[in-house]
Amino acid sequence: MTVMAERPTINGTEPDSFEGLLRTLDELDVPDGYQAEIIRGNIVVSPWSKGYYTRVMRLVCQQLEPHLPEGHVIERAPNPYVFPGDERAYGPDIHAAHAKALETADNHIDGEALCFVAELTSSTTRDDDLTDKVEVYGRAGIPVYLILDMQEEQATVLWTPSAKGYESRDTRPFGEKLSIPAPFGCVLDTTGFRAP
Template structure:
């Protein structure tokens, strides 16, 4: 698999392929069992983001990771007391039949201090994704819907293709009611409990 490819392993009711259709509870349990049983080669990750499908994607590029790192460095001084930022753990949502590994998310440190590689969405305060050419639709549309349905307060979408950063907030009824978009180079206000101006000039656009 090349670094610009994204593959899908379709299992259990493959006709359900949209993010708006969640597997039945029994299907979800079987799908999560399959996810947990995967022995992926180094450099690959697996998520459940659309229907009854496990999506396997390659590691991100250096530019992508530099943008994630820049966000991490800017975010950490403004984290609420008792919270930390996490770039590796999986957020599992059994009630939605979804499993997502964000580029970065913020949750209570005690939740992240786990012997497992999985955390629930309940206490996740903010998730962030950096768009790459291979996953643009997933981040812009599919994961946007997932995070809203999981009622995660903030979704920060950094889009180097469009050279824009968007903050989605106020989840209600399975969607975000508010969104603010800034071109790279403009500051984006990240509200309480963070309360700081995100410097988007630090992000790397893809030309």
């Protein structure tokens, strides 16, 4: 095990095997208050969000739920979505997918089932949220990726997924309104997203 300040990682226990990492992830006894993801060939264990992040996640879900594509649900549960082509498994802070994709006994959900993801950055996850996840979510064809940069207090929406990530983006400071493109076609009011 390699430990990085508040962010331990475990190198793959079965050499060069994403499936081995997934099995290890499933068997991992993650301490209360932490979540585990597979990022760049490592299992990364990060602390859960600060208390007020729950308020922000609830506000996002309340505003987007009426605009979900038919048959889709939006959740804050830490479901692990898998991106085998990129050898990644992420547990987005907020995710929307067709309800049928969640009707599985499997621990791993197909990342391509997502129509929306949102990540709330923390000091330990910010770099991956702004770089690695942008590329992976875009390559997977997820139509909308919302980054709530809690350190800079700004919201960035990315859309038009491509092989390089996303072709379109818009950033607004917390407190302003942000247009969320198709398949939602609505406006997100970021009032109430700031730290207490």
